[in-house]
Amino acid sequence: xxxxxxxxxxxxxxxxxxxxxxxxxxxxxxxxxxxxxxxxxxxxxxxxxxxxxxxxxxxxxxxxxxxxxxxxxxxxxxxxxxxxxxxxxxx
Numbered sequence: 001x002x003x004x005x006x007x008x009x010x011x012x013x014x015x016x017x018x019x020x021x022x023x024x025x026x027x028x029x030x031x032x033x034x035x036x037x038x039x040x041x042x043x044x045x046x047x048x049x050x051x052x053x054x055x056x057x058x059x060x061x062x063x064x065x066x067x068x069x070x071x072x073x074x075x076x077x078x079x080x081x082x083x084x085x086x087x088x089x090x091x
Contacts, residue, residue, distance in 0.1 A: 038062070 005014050039046070047060050 004017055006017055007014055033051075042062065044060060044062075047062070048057060051057050051060070
């Protein structure tokens with residue numbers, strides 16, 4: 001039984017008991033880093049080695065797509081801990 005989520009009466013949907021506020025969204029977005037031109041060996045483990053120097057990493061997502069002018073373009077989204085930004089690393 002969750003203290004933060006509630007199931008709809010029909011059992012098909014889940015929602016938060018306390019909806020995200022604008023401040024929650026802003027705070028979350030302030031901790032997201034987008035990195036481009038990743039190294040060839042950009043597997044999850046290697047990306048963790050690169051970014052772990054700033055602290056605990058919550059999420060790493062990578063994507064590969066073709067832009068026409070640059071094939072096999074890779075990017076990642078990394079959600080860093082709040083302390084990373086509060087300590088001035090992000091500025």
